[in-house]
Amino acid sequence: MQKFWDNTDAAVGRTGETPVPTRPGPEQTRVFPTGLQIGNVRIAPATVLAPMAGVTDTVFRRFIKNLGGCGLIMTEFTSADGVLRDQRVRGRYLHFYEDEHPISAQLFGSDPKVMAEAARMVEGLGFDLVDLNLGCPAKKVVKCNGGSGLLRDLPAIGKIFEAVRAAIKIPFTVKFRAGWNDENIICVDLAKMAEDCGLCAVALHARTREQGYSGQARWEWIAAVKQAVKIPVIGNGDIRTPQDACAIVAQTGCDAVMIGRTAPANPWIFRQITQYTAKGSYEEPAEADRYQMIRTYFQMLIEEELPDAVGKMKQFASWFTHGVAGGAALRKGIYESKNAPEILARVEGFFEERLRSSLVSTS
Numbered sequence: 001m002q003k004f005w006d007n008t009d010a011a012v013g014r015t016g017e018t019p020v021p022t023r024p025g026p027e028q029t030r031v032f033p034t035g036l037q038i039g040n041v042r043i044a045p046a047t048v049l050a051p052m053a054g055v056t057d058t059v060f061r062r063f064i065k066n067l068g069g070c071g072l073i074m075t076e077f078t079s080a081d082g083v084l085r086d087q088r089v090r091g092r093y094l095h096f097y098e099d100e101h102p103i104s105a106q107l108f109g110s111d112p113k114v115m116a117e118a119a120r121m122v123e124g125l126g127f128d129l130v131d132l133n134l135g136c137p138a139k140k141v142v143k144c145n146g147g148s149g150l151l152r153d154l155p156a157i158g159k160i161f162e163a164v165r166a167a168i169k170i171p172f173t174v175k176f177r178a179g180w181n182d183e184n185i186i187c188v189d190l191a192k193m194a195e196d197c198g199l200c201a202v203a204l205h206a207r208t209r210e211q212g213y214s215g216q217a218r219w220e221w222i223a224a225v226k227q228a229v230k231i232p233v234i235g236n237g238d239i240r241t242p243q244d245a246c247a248i249v250a251q252t253g254c255d256a257v258m259i260g261r262t263a264p265a266n267p268w269i270f271r272q273i274t275q276y277t278a279k280g281s282y283e284e285p286a287e288a289d290r291y292q293m294i295r296t297y298f299q300m301l302i303e304e305e306l307p308d309a310v311g312k313m314k315q316f317a318s319w320f321t322h323g324v325a326g327g328a329a330l331r332k333g334i335y336e337s338k339n340a341p342e343i344l345a346r347v348e349g350f351f352e353e354r355l356r357s358s359l360v361s362t363s
Contacts, residue, residue, distance in 0.1 A: 032245065032277040034046065039172075041128050042102075043102060046255060048071065048203070048234055049061065049074060049263060050259060051106040051175070059301055059312075061075075061096070067268060067270065075103070077107070079108060080107045084117055096126075105129070107131070108132070108147050112162070112164075128171070129170055131172075132174040133175060134175065161193065171201070178207065185221070187225055188225055188228045194229075202234070203234035204225050204234070204235065206220075216238060219238075219248055226253045233255055234254060234257065234258050242269070264316060265322050268293075287351070326350075
């Protein structure tokens with residue numbers, strides 16, 4: 001199944017708008033769901049920020065929300081056992097603000113009773129939804145039979161579904177991979193079981209655990225799941241552009257899209273999807289926009305007083321400076337900085353000098 005970005009010839013600049021390539025096929029369809037209902041929670045637009053370890057903390061979630069276009073945000077995946085045992089885990093991973101609604105807390109674990117109790121705690125904290133992680137491929141998670149490790153044991157998954165569903169009243173969803181490997185594709189069976197157990201929606205990352213993040217996502221697996229169940233299906237995997245978002249909906253019939261690794265590199269992606277589906281083109285950020293974006297995110301980190309703010313700034317620097325001329329020098333300066341104010345000063349100095357140079361060259 002060809003995806004839009006397999007052969008794109010769109011001219012993408014750093015300013016202005018990206019035009020629609022004129023090429024036939026289902027990927028040209030700009031029909032995109034305006035929203036979806038997950039239990040009693042309305043998600044609009046029909047876009048979801050995927051849970052990402054080390055990325056989707058409260059600062060990044062609010063940052064994405066403020067840019068616009070994202071219908072649902074999710075926490076980093078969080079150990080159910082850790083939630084129950086350690087107040088620090090709850091404080092770090094399950095802290096959120098009122099302006100983040102609707103928000104889903106994603107939990108992982110293998111013990112039905114522990115999962116149920118953690119889900120009950122999450123409900124009490126005020127989250128709108130609870131999500132079960134069956135997708136994480138990390139070895140340290142899999143070896144504890146968490147994340148995608150559970151994909152080898154459907155009966156165990158069923159017990160978790162039943163325990164959590166009985167413990168909470170808010171919507172319960174699951175994010176999973178297609179299977180352990182190509183010889184063990186269980187996504188349709190898993191989705192049917194989720195529906196039978198009263199889950200309100202499913203999200204499929206259309207790769208196997210064995211693939212990790214390599215190769216192409218198999219969108220046909222999402223289509224198969226959509227045909228098999230009546231609850232909403234969220235498609236995830238290789239959505240890198242607004243055109244991809246429309247293509248996956250056209251090719252699979254999924255009710256919403258979930259975007260992960262693209263979001264840190266292009267946090268405007270959700271807003272661009274809305275623009276593209278409305279008028280067939282979307283705004284590309286100018287250098288001044290990128291400067292404002294980096295400065296805003298870094299200032300939010302400082303204001304939140306996160307203990308790892310400096311590490312976060314260095315982590316995000318490579319994503320946020322993608323496509324910036326001379327970005328390597330800025331990244332080097334950020335990596336060599338000792339504290340958050342110094343990093344912010346380097347960012348401001350770099351961009352202000354470039355913007356001054358740009359004004360001089362055009363005058």
